[in-house]
Amino acid sequence: MHDTSEPRPHTGRRRNEAARRAILDAGLGLLADADGAPVTVETIARAAGVGKQTLYRWWPSKGAVLLDALLDRAAQDVPAPDTGSLQEDLRAVVTATFESAQRSPSGPALRTLVREAARDPRLAELLRTFTESRRAAVRTVLERGRERGELPADQDVDLLVDQFYGLFWYRFLLGHAPLDRPTALRLADSLLGQASPERP
Amino acid sequence: MHDTSEPRPHTGRRRNEAARRAILDAGLGLLADADGAPVTVETIARAAGVGKQTLYRWWPSKGAVLLDALLDRAAQDVPAPDTGSLQEDLRAVVTATFESAQRSPSGPALRTLVREAARDPRLAELLRTFTESRRAAVRTVLERGRERGELPADQDVDLLVDQFYGLFWYRFLLGHAPLDRPTALRLADSLLGQASPERP
């Protein structure tokens, strides 16, 4: 049995923090405008002025690097607003989600990352925790509203969560329809079974 | 200018229909149980007992072969039921969509195909016509209902279509929640703003 807490403090050269930053920045940068240039390990390393081995010394795969690059910028804690009004809370969450998806460079980066995850099960697993915390926030808002009686007691909350995030990802990835503020308000109201006029 | 209608009837050996069938069957078969074996051009050709060039002689890319294999089995015409009741029609469409997605081998094949499309823009474009005809059927049902006054005149029909297909693809691809009959009925009613009890 070895001592688990640092049997040997550390010897030799330390990790280059500048290289770490350069890799994350290059990763997010390439991810954001992945229109022309493909985001490969080679291009990330080259853009960061770094050897490929340095990259693989600290991350297990390309996807892990890119996810780290995204998380480096994305808000880690997801707020679940609690104003006392379900409609108000839900509108806020939906609007905030739509808006953050439009922002550069995180928006395009997330899009590229999800497409990569479609073929890389390890990356898909890593992305799950990212999305799950966001799903949980919406579920919290809905359940608080249900407890206040603003939703039928037997309402299937998971169905509503998936109606929201399903539509979000559908439009985010395909880009066939907007994710703007009016859409956000209409969607929030639609989920609550409210009248949802096109012109409020 | 040449005569567009067969300037030269045809000479030489004709296309081998058996090879075409073997390729499509092998493609769908591999697509359906893509758990272990990866669906590569090599494996398709080998499973069909065919040279790779035969495959590329008739299809422009691997994705085109796989999509053809899927379309070969999938219903090409998408019915838009018209019973006179929006709720009834929508329930039918949603239920039918969920059910056909569970069927083998088309269901798993479609799942794999969409994942491939995430990285192959050409395949994504080919898939668009497949999905668009299905979106159109749902839109038709909803618009008929709106004309009958079963939906507010200013209802955003595209938002409803995306709430449905968004949730469908979301659950279909991630598999985190069921696409069964009760879910279909609840979703259809939820879209119409009906009370949607868990126990109808």
Added chain:
DNA sequence: CGTTGCCGAGACCGCTAGTCTCGTCAAGGG
């Protein structure tokens, strides 16, 4: 000042989509 371990660089491996080139084989037309 020597050991340790990170650094950049790039060769290398295995796998993939897609191309090219064989020799072969079938369906006509002369």
Added chain:
DNA sequence: CCCTTGACGAGACTAGCGGTCTCGGCAACG
């Protein structure tokens, strides 16, 4: 009947990918 045409199976080949391996150099400690 045989010759031209073009599809056929087989497989070598190219280019690009993720990931590994090895190298000489360099920085941080004891």
